[in-house]
Structure formats: C-alpha cells, structure tokens
Amino acid sequence: EPEVTQTPSHQVTQMGQEVILRCVPISNHLYFYWYRQILGQKVEFLVSFYNNEISEKSEIFDDQFSVERPDGSNFTLKIRSTKLEDSAMYFCASRPNGPGAYNSPLHFGNGTRLTVT
C-alpha cells in the first residue's frame, strides 16, 4: 500500500538555525498538509497546500515557516530560525483529489522529531 514518507526521522538543530523537513506524499495525491505535535500535547494543524499554493494556515504558521513543492514528488517544510519551542514531532499528510475523494481521510507519514537545543 502506498504511504507518505518523511525524512529524516529525527533532526537535532541549534536554536537560530534553519531546518528543512522533507516529505514525499502518495503519488496521486494533490492535497498536502503539515501538522505538529509538541510532546504531551495535541496534534495541531499548521498548513494545507493545494495546486501549488497554501490553501489554509494556522496562527502557528508565522513568517518563520514556509512550505514548498520543489518538484513533482517532494513537499517540504522550512523553519527559518528555529526556537526552542519549535521542538516537536512534525507530521506530513496527503489526501487524494478527484471524484469521490472529497470525504477521503488524510494519510500521515511517520513524522520527523525535531529537537532544538
């Protein structure tokens, strides 16, 4: 069964550094999402992406965050200047488009654990 893959599984970075989290969504999916889960807290929506542009973003997704689909397969989340409070598990998800897909669930990757020191 096709799956969403995320790399790396664990990233450690120093405060103020830039990080790029990478995701390869399922190949025929067209909606992409990033979520994060701070340790012990709920899974929070960051951003959704469709047709090469952001379709919705949360208050968390401020100017230090950006997303990109640089080619036909990757979907990236960039954090420009990391802060201690950015430490979390980041999940990528994708959803198909097309007839009948309007109520389809999100397919999640296994996540990237980001640790900011």
Add this chain to the structure above:
Amino acid sequence: AQSVTQLGSHVSVSEGALVLLRCNYSSSVPPYLFWYVQYPNQGLQLLLKYTTGATLVKGINGFEAEFKKSETSFHLTKPSAHMSDAAEYFCAVSEAAGNKLTFGGGTRVLVKP
C-alpha cells in the same frame, strides 16, 4: 470553529474487556469524523471514519464508532481489548472537503494482562 474534546487522557483496560473512548465535537456544519491510532514511534493510522449515511461505522482491528448528532458525540468502542491495542487514539473532525482535520487531545490506552 470546529473543536474536539476527548474525555480522559489515559484509559486502562484489562485484556478481553470493553474499550470505550469518548469523543465530543463541536461544528457549525455537519461534520466528517475520524478516529486515528498512533503506535509508539509511528504516524497516525486511520481506524475509521464517518461522513454520511449509517451512523454506526466499523473500522479496522475490531473497532467501531457511533455518530450521535443529538449528543455531538463519536465514541469509539471495541468489545474485547487485545494487548496490541495499546496505543494513543485521536478523534478528529473536518467540516468540509479538503479542509484541515482538527484533533482532540488524544487518549492513551494501556491494556493489562
């Protein structure tokens, strides 16, 4: 705005006993409702979903959930717990196609032998 409340951050059940995880939602429009499971060091896996039609939905691993509009609830049950059911379970709501999922706080299930 949509929101989800899961009652109980931790639930402990004996193997073979009923598993009941509670989820209440708020939504301004008819919702789409989902239950996801997260095993340690893994991503979120869909257990089941409710979109339209039958209010009792069956999912994988013997789980089922019932949508009750009058109670704004979508509780998850399994008649007989198995050790492999130990995981964290998340209820989520979506208000429309393509929209984001809003998750509850999660319930961690411990299964005792």
